[in-house]
Amino acid sequence: MTRPLLPRARLTLPRARLTAAGVAFAVAMTLAGCSSAGVPTATDGTTPRASSTVPSFRSSACAGDELSGAVSSGDGGAAGSILPDVVVTNTSATSCVLTGWPSVALVAAAGGPAIGSPSQRNEEVAHPTVTLPPRGTAIIPIRITQALNYPSSTCVPRAATGISITPPGSSKPLYVALPGLTGCSSDTVKLITVSAVLPAT
Structure with a gap:
């Protein structure tokens, strides 16, 4: 069955x-x-990781072509000289540093050669390291002695349209317009004294 x-x-x-x-x-x-x-896979046996955008930072010196400059009133003026402060702004996308004294010279035009002797340093003030993030600012105090304080034969005067600033640690200058200045073509006359870069307050 x-x-x-x-x-x-x-x-x-x-x-x-x-x-x-x-x-x-x-x-x-x-x-x-x-x-x-829906899920990314890796061919080498590793686990894929999501990418992220991190703000860039570097510790190298700020170059002149990474900065913009504008003149502020500073401490006004003294007998026979003017005392402008130059406010520099980091226009790059990365942080950079400024430490010490820039080189400053009067020029007849942007990118032109220096008129006369380069600047001398005022080393009476401390020189901190100033880190500039993107759009960060710093101050460069400058003293410019008027060329008319010297005999024409000693100074050999020449009209200037602004100043050329080479940041410390860089070879690329920054031009800042400052009309109405007169420089001395003679190398024996030093018209400009520059202090160390200071953080903006």
């Missing part, structure tokens, strides 16, 4: 195996699709 049942059991087993294999295949394909569509 039991033999007629055996063929029916054998016929149902293949269907069960096929159904399980189909389910496993479908699950595998679904997982593969999710991995390729």
Whole structure:
């Protein structure tokens, strides 16, 4: 009586195996699709990491072509001289530093040669390291003696349109317009005294 049942059991087993294999295949394909569509994969066995943008920083000196300059009133003027402060601004996308004394000279035009002797330093004031982030500012105090204080034969006067400032540690100058100045072409006359760069307050 039991033999007629055996063929029916054998016929149902293949269907069960096929159904399980189909389910496993479908699950595998679904997982593969999710991995390729939503989660980045790495081919070298490492775990991929999300990238992020970090503000750039460097500790090198500020170059003249990374700065802009403007003249403020400073301490006004003294007998026979003017005392402008030059406010410099970091126009680059990275931080830079200013330490010590820049070189300052009168010039007849932007990019032109210096008129007469370069600046001398005022070393009576401390010179801190000033870090300028992008759009950060610093101050350069300057004293310019009027050329008319010297005999014409000693000074050899020449009209100037502004000043050229070479930041400490850099070879690229910055031009700042300062009309109405007169320089001395003679190297024996020193008209400009510059103090160390100071942080803006």
